[in-house]
Amino acid sequence: MAEIPSKGERTKERIVQAALELFRRDGYEATTMRAVADAAGVSLGNAYYYFASKDLLLQAFYQEVHEAHAAAAVPVLERQKTLKARLLGVMRAKLEAIAPYRHFSALMFKSAADPKSPLSPFHPALATIRREGEQLFAEVLRGTRMPKDLAAELPALLWTYSMGIVLYWIHDDSPDSARTKKLIEHSVELVVGCIQLAANPLLRPLRRRTLQLLKDLQFGAAT
Amino acid sequence: MAEIPSKGERTKERIVQAALELFRRDGYEATTMRAVADAAGVSLGNAYYYFASKDLLLQAFYQEVHEAHAAAAVPVLERQKTLKARLLGVMRAKLEAIAPYRHFSALMFKSAADPKSPLSPFHPALATIRREGEQLFAEVLRGTRMPKDLAAELPALLWTYSMGIVLYWIHDDSPDSARTKKLIEHSVELVVGCIQLAANPLLRPLRRRTLQLLKDLQFGAAT
DNA sequence: GTCTATAACCGGATAGAC
DNA sequence: GTCTATCCGGTTATAGAC
Numbered sequence: 001m002a003e004i005p006s007k008g009e010r011t012k013e014r015i016v017q018a019a020l021e022l023f024r025r026d027g028y029e030a031t032t033m034r035a036v037a038d039a040a041g042v043s044l045g046n047a048y049y050y051f052a053s054k055d056l057l058l059q060a061f062y063q064e065v066h067e068a069h070a071a072a073a074v075p076v077l078e079r080q081k082t083l084k085a086r087l088l089g090v091m092r093a094k095l096e097a098i099a100p101y102r103h104f105s106a107l108m109f110k111s112a113a114d115p116k117s118p119l120s121p122f123h124p125a126l127a128t129i130r131r132e133g134e135q136l137f138a139e140v141l142r143g144t145r146m147p148k149d150l151a152a153e154l155p156a157l158l159w160t161y162s163m164g165i166v167l168y169w170i171h172d173d174s175p176d177s178a179r180t181k182k183l184i185e186h187s188v189e190l191v192v193g194c195i196q197l198a199a200n201p202l203l204r205p206l207r208r209r210t211l212q213l214l215k216d217l218q219f220g221a222a223t
Numbered sequence: 224m225a226e227i228p229s230k231g232e233r234t235k236e237r238i239v240q241a242a243l244e245l246f247r248r249d250g251y252e253a254t255t256m257r258a259v260a261d262a263a264g265v266s267l268g269n270a271y272y273y274f275a276s277k278d279l280l281l282q283a284f285y286q287e288v289h290e291a292h293a294a295a296a297v298p299v300l301e302r303q304k305t306l307k308a309r310l311l312g313v314m315r316a317k318l319e320a321i322a323p324y325r326h327f328s329a330l331m332f333k334s335a336a337d338p339k340s341p342l343s344p345f346h347p348a349l350a351t352i353r354r355e356g357e358q359l360f361a362e363v364l365r366g367t368r369m370p371k372d373l374a375a376e377l378p379a380l381l382w383t384y385s386m387g388i389v390l391y392w393i394h395d396d397s398p399d400s401a402r403t404k405k406l407i408e409h410s411v412e413l414v415v416g417c418i419q420l421a422a423n424p425l426l427r428p429l430r431r432r433t434l435q436l437l438k439d440l441q442f443g444a445a446t
Numbered sequence: 447g448t449c450t451a452t453a454a455c456c457g458g459a460t461a462g463a464c
Numbered sequence: 465g466t467c468t469a470t471c472c473g474g475t476t477a478t479a480g481a482c
Contacts (some may be wrong), residue, residue, distance in 0.1 A: 115394045146373030266451045
């Protein structure tokens with residue numbers, strides 16, 4: 001840890017920073033690679049030496065947004081004790097964290113649609129970010145008693161749920177994202193209801209069957 | 224109806240046909256607008272006179288695929304009487320219809336992520352195709368007795384459900400899409416179970432509340 | 447006013463020299 | 465690692481033909 005950054009690493013960092021600033025100021029499409037290279041003080045070809053394509057520069061952005069979300073979630077998780085309040089708080093924090101970047105979130109879904117895109121959350125390059133996202137939801141569940149098998153799958157499920165909300169939000173043009181907020185309130189209630197239901201010992205057979213199905217459907221798994 | 228096509232219309236049709244053929248043969252990205260124009264026997268500028276952008280040419284593709292699905296669904300809907308068998312058959316037909324075009328389906332989701340894209344199913348230009356899709360699911364429901372309020376919302380919900388399946392399928396690299404098939408079998412059961420549950424008169428209050436929420440969340444509606 | 451063509455523009459990406 | 469020169473393809477400007 002804490003390596004001294006090599007020359008190449010410092011150049012790379014300069015490019016990322018230049019890109020982040022320009023993306024924020026002018027948007028992704030309006031920012032040309034030539035502008036990024038200029039702002040970073042390198043040639044166009046050199047920028048491509050570090051980032052094989054323009055959208056790889058976005059990865060840095062996603063990391064930033066995730067960190068903002070995680071930070072905003074900390075006080076919520078400290079204060080709230082019930083599952084419902086914790087999930088609600090974290091989802092609200094998520095909405096606030098991404099609010100300034102609707103456009104970039106849309107870009108993420110754009111690439112998520114393409115399994116081969118290096119920006120798909122299923123792509124190894126972004127697997128880390130996804131895992132960190134799931135980690136956050138694991139925190140949400142901390143303190144909620146439930147069967148082990150369920151606890152193992154829930155973080156990933158909740159992360160997927162949060163992505164669904166984001167997808168809705170991207171298309172939501174109601175003032176102040178009122179619709180999305182409403183959706184969050186209601187869906188959190190639903191989700192928590194389902195979790196509590198699923199935790200009920202009487203439903204163990206159904207739960208096991210469902211979890212098994214989910215596992216079978218996971219992309220990593222064997223057929 | 225049945226107008227005699229004007230000269231412009233015939234030119235437009237020639238361009239679409241050329242595009243369809245090249246897209247099929249070489250894929251979307253590998254097909255250049257110059258190649259399409261050449262194949263259609265028009266100049267590049269002329270092609271742009273009819274299609275303001277390359278991806279507008281894809282609309283024709285989606286229409287074709289939808290028609291193939293609708294056609295494949297006809298025998299299913301004639302033979303099958305139970306809701307479950309009808310839905311299952313139509314979903315299987317869907318998978319078969321899109322099978323040769325995984326790549327194009329991915330492209331659709333790519334644009335669906337961007338609310339402003341002319342290829343988003345929420346965009347007016349594609350609203351017709353979406354309505355036809357919902358219409359097909361309305362057919363699936365024909366013969367199933369259920370409350371009016373539920374019947375009004377279900378086609379759109381089922382269409383959304385089918386889109387979810389397609390999204391899964393795009394990422395599914397299991398042999399012969401085995402995973403997606405499994406998902407269809409299991410989720411159809413789940414969906415039908417939910418519908419039957421929702422139709423139960425005892426659950427009317429919950430159903431009404433849920434349907435109201437769904438309506439509120441619809442993008443067309445007032446806040 | 448409907449249609450067609452040619453020539454350019456622009457920006458992402460690559461080749462290859464140093 | 466860094467640069468310059470170039471390619472390539474989507475898109476636009478614009479002028480003329482019917």
